[in-house]
Amino acid sequence: MKKYLLFLATILACASACSDDGTKSGKLASVTDVECESFIGSVCMKWKSPVDEDYYYTTISYRNAAGQTISKKVSRFGMAADGTTSTYVGGFSDTDEYEFTLVAHGYSGAKSAPAVVRGTPLDISGAAEYVMESVAFEPTEAGARLSWVNETEIGVLLHLSYINGLGMYMDEEVDATATGSYTVSDLTGSTRIIVCAENVADGMTTAERSFEVTPIVDPRDVILVVHDLSKSSGIKSAVPVEGEPNAMRYVLDYNAAERFLLSVPLEQSLRRTDMMLVFQYRCSILARSQLMFMTNTAFRYDYDWNMPATDEWTTVTLDIQSAIEETKWGNAGGTFRILIWHEKELPISEYTLDLRNIYIRPK
Numbered sequence: 001m002k003k004y005l006l007f008l009a010t011i012l013a014c015a016s017a018c019s020d021d022g023t024k025s026g027k028l029a030s031v032t033d034v035e036c037e038s039f040i041g042s043v044c045m046k047w048k049s050p051v052d053e054d055y056y057y058t059t060i061s062y063r064n065a066a067g068q069t070i071s072k073k074v075s076r077f078g079m080a081a082d083g084t085t086s087t088y089v090g091g092f093s094d095t096d097e098y099e100f101t102l103v104a105h106g107y108s109g110a111k112s113a114p115a116v117v118r119g120t121p122l123d124i125s126g127a128a129e130y131v132m133e134s135v136a137f138e139p140t141e142a143g144a145r146l147s148w149v150n151e152t153e154i155g156v157l158l159h160l161s162y163i164n165g166l167g168m169y170m171d172e173e174v175d176a177t178a179t180g181s182y183t184v185s186d187l188t189g190s191t192r193i194i195v196c197a198e199n200v201a202d203g204m205t206t207a208e209r210s211f212e213v214t215p216i217v218d219p220r221d222v223i224l225v226v227h228d229l230s231k232s233s234g235i236k237s238a239v240p241v242e243g244e245p246n247a248m249r250y251v252l253d254y255n256a257a258e259r260f261l262l263s264v265p266l267e268q269s270l271r272r273t274d275m276m277l278v279f280q281y282r283c284s285i286l287a288r289s290q291l292m293f294m295t296n297t298a299f300r301y302d303y304d305w306n307m308p309a310t311d312e313w314t315t316v317t318l319d320i321q322s323a324i325e326e327t328k329w330g331n332a333g334g335t336f337r338i339l340i341w342h343e344k345e346l347p348i349s350e351y352t353l354d355l356r357n358i359y360i361r362p363k
Helices: 001-021 126-132 321-329
Strands: 032-039 043-048 054-065 068-077 082-092 096-106 117-121 136-139 144-148 155-164 169-175 180-184 189-198 208-213 237-241 247-253 260-262 275-283 285-295 298-308 309-321 335-342 350-362
Touching: 032 082, 032 117, 043 096, 054 082, 068 082, 068 189, 117 260, 126 144, 126 155, 136 208, 136 247, 144 155, 144 189, 155 180, 275 321, 285 321, 298 321
Parallel strands: none
Antiparallel strands: 032 043, 043 082, 054 068, 054 096, 096 117, 136 144, 144 180, 155 169, 155 189, 189 208, 237 247, 247 350, 260 335, 275 309, 275 350, 285 298, 285 335
């Protein structure tokens, strides 16, 4: 009997201890000071989390328009120093009022009593304008980084138009449904970029905004390649392409023993090796090309590529860093050849190759 009473006393003591400690009883204090502000296609939640070492995360649950229960987990690690946490709950396509339930959870598995708040999302039509207001450009080594903010979770597209360093008109579409960034490349100087935003759901488009972007490129690291026709081979004629800057039309001798374009010697040594060769071409037949880097002590054949026949300007980008480093190419006076092959046994005596905006530039 004494053993039974001792056992019962132990149980009662444990129960008393648990009642004095909320965590041990499997309970956490509820979140407090809950606020719910309307936002575009979403609501912004703000609350104070329990002051308890066991606190781990808060769940926000609600029933959507289709009757499905949706939950979002928000970790304690997003909490500010004052114990306040903020988050967006999005994905709404209507402006009905919703009831949201917030429950705190502990590492131990304990959880709090629910805190309930009601909120109403705003119409999604303002999403594009909201994203557009946050659009910004940051210069990069050879271009720019476009960034934007979108906490709405509403589908938004950004439309960019500009003329790049190769003289190409670019019309690009960027998915801006979530906060993010996008790299714009091949810029060689101050570039005007036109941007507008579009709502995917209804096609509403914002007014256009113009941005002036200047990449971080030292002019000494951007080299316009010019060819020395007196030392080239298999070239019948070469004339500038009318209306196209830095563009030449070469008529190549189909029956010549070899065809190549030799660059004018570098006026000064390269200041860096992380370089690429970029240009555009048009060709009347399928041609095959190869680079030959030439120095006083060595040369290297590298970078075979095909140039399919096309009447549209087509961009070629070649990473030449390894060739520069292995052959020690890039000193003042250095040259390189673009060697050109073609299809065999064609009933022609010549063909044309247009080259435009040939640059050696940083990656």
